[in-house]
Amino acid sequence: MNSTSDLIDRARQLREEMIGELRRLSALRTDRVADAFRAVPRHLFAPESPLESAYDPDRSVVVKRDTGGAATSTVSAPAIQATMLEQADIEPGTRVLEIGSGGYNAALIAELVGTRGHVVTVDIDPDVVARTRRFLDEAGYPGVRAVHADAEHGVPHEAPFDRIIVTVGAWDIPPTWWNQLVEDGLMVLPLRLRGLTRSVSLRKVDGALVDRDHHQAGFVAIQGAGAHDEVFVPLAGDEVGLRVDDAPPADPAALAAALARPRVEQWSGVEIAGTEPFDGLDLYLATHTAHFGILMALQSAVDRRLVSRWARWGAPTCFSDQEFAYRVTRRAGDSDRAELGVFAHGPDADALAREVTALIRTWDRDHRLADRRARITVLPAGTPDAALPAGFALTRKHTRIVVSWPGAT
Ligand SMILES: C[S@@+](CC[C@H](N)C(=O)[O-])C[C@H]1O[C@@H](n2cnc3c(N)ncnc32)[C@H](O)[C@@H]1O
Structure with missing residues (x-):
């Protein structure tokens, strides 16, 4: 110039x-x-x-x-x-x-x-x-x-x-x-x-x-x-870990052992178009499971096929004491559509994978459309449970944050 x-x-x-x-x-x-x-x-x-x-x-x-x-x-x-x-x-x-x-x-x-x-x-x-x-x-x-x-x-x-x-x-x-x-x-x-x-x-x-x-x-x-620090729970040295911002896993060693077991794959049959956002699904999973975090991995772990490439960018993950299951996608046939699915690890990975897959299907049926998306309400700390709207409540120092899903019973 x-x-x-x-x-x-x-x-x-x-x-x-x-x-x-x-x-x-x-x-x-x-x-x-x-x-x-x-x-x-x-x-x-x-x-x-x-x-x-x-x-x-x-x-x-x-x-x-x-x-x-x-x-x-x-x-x-x-x-x-x-x-x-x-x-x-x-x-x-x-x-x-x-x-x-x-x-x-x-x-x-x-x-x-x-x-x-x-x-x-x-x-x-x-x-x-x-x-x-x-x-x-x-x-x-x-x-x-x-x-x-x-x-x-x-x-x-x-x-x-x-x-x-x-x-x-x-x-x-x-x-x-x-x-x-x-x-x-x-x-x-x-x-x-x-x-x-x-x-x-x-x-x-x-x-x-x-x-x-x-x-x-x-x-x-x-x-x-x-400030509020997230916890990084290592599952394979510093190559794979779970980022958790509320209650961390009770036994991190059990989840690390889970990763060493073969993975279970479950596909939901729910498809999304190439450019369609599905962040609503991730919020749905986060507010319908007791324990939730984000699986993170270095490229080397993806190359070694320890975890899917989704973990490179952060894969939404539901976990129990000994299992964890994370949300993935795969290309649906020759189209530009993708199918949503779950990869799970642990002794009872099948059960957790089925549970998370069922949540994906419920989200698709009941909450995918714009007018059925989550509503977030913030109330002062100390608001009693009875005064909260129905939904998943997070309690913080100053507030209670409720994520509600219209039409949910
Ligand atoms: C993403 S940057 C802001 C971008 C900016 N608004 C722009 O024009 O693009 C976030 C900023 O928040 C500041 N920050 C972090 N904690 C803060 C706090 N407790 N009070 C005020 N600023 C804070 C950081 O220093 C940082 O500069």
């Missing part, structure tokens, strides 16, 4: 292509949000990234890693940013708190709220706050407030907010977020549920946060007072 004007032209062209792709993915649904993506030069907030990849709809840009190499801060991928901004339904003139900074998403929000609105972004990492401030100024958004704090306490001196958008994987919802949101306001957050993460749009009504919709998401985990 020869000149600054060439760069600006190329970036503008890449933005248009990105917007087209985000629309095709249904991440972008409204012109208002599309216009915000058109207005903000994303590459100014990700200078470490080559221009083309800065505008890749599915690519995040890592800003910082911890000493073990895990990302602690990223500029999130455009696809999830678009999804969350659509979920947040931000109107001109509103007051928005963004938890987890980077600058780009805050600039998009600033476009949506306009000159009468107010945007505050907060981050626990002073380096992230410094770069956020710098990039926002350089890109022409001096009005956005960038605050350095642990968001566990919200940002009381700027509250209340009409919208709270959390851009870091949250394990719980502290009372401050709840209290700093106006009644009828929306909170959009990537909520961690038994190893799965769902970006949930919640409306605050009558002492509850009620799900408007939710989508599959992946985010770096929250740090500070609200």
Whole structure:
């Protein structure tokens, strides 16, 4: 590229292509949000990234890693940013708190709220706050407030907010977020549920946060007072393990021994189209089994046929004391469709595989359609069981989270 004007032209062209792709993915649904993506030069907030990849709809840009190499801060991928901004339904003139900074998403929000609105972004990492401030100024958004704090306490001196958008994987919802949101306001957050993460749009009504919709998401985990570590249970050295975020297996050695036994395969007969999402099934499995986690594996374990390739990306897994069973797919004939199935290991792998296969069939029959998907309701900790909606309840320090399935008896 020869000149600054060439760069600006190329970036503008890449933005248009990105917007087209985000629309095709249904991440972008409204012109208002599309216009915000058109207005903000994303590459100014990700200078470490080559221009083309800065505008890749599915690519995040890592800003910082911890000493073990895990990302602690990223500029999130455009696809999830678009999804969350659509979920947040931000109107001109509103007051928005963004938890987890980077600058780009805050600039998009600033476009949506306009000159009468107010945007505050907060981050626990002073380096992230410094770069956020710098990039926002350089890109022409001096009005956005960038605050350095642990968001566990919200940002009381700027509250209340009409919208709270959390851009870091949250394990719980502290009372401050709840209290700093106006009644009828929306909170959009990537909520961690038994190893799965769902970006949930919640409306605050009558002492509850009620799900408007939710989508599959992946985010770096929250740090500070609200941090919650997952447990990694090794099943074959560091090559295969189970990631568990609530009760870990009672006897990890028994599950490691299970993996050494031959696997049992069960196929459900339930097929999905090539591009059809089935994250609803994973949430169904997670909320219909006593013990649930995510099976993870290195490529070497897949190459040795210890586990299926699904474990490379994280396979939803139901486990008992001595068995575990994980969800897989295989190509259905010559079509672009795939059949859902289960691989199980352990002394009574057959029984667990049959149980999980039956759950897949029930999900297909009763909960696959959009209007029969899960609803997520969040209530304050201490809400008695009798006052909870029917469903699977998770109890956290500050909240009780209920996943309900319409029509389930
Ligand atoms: C995915 S990044 C945010 C991306 C950003 N919103 C963007 O424009 O793309 C998540 C951020 O959350 C921050 N974070 C983690 N725990 C936090 C906490 N307790 N309070 C505030 N920020 C936190 C991290 O430092 C990290 O910068």
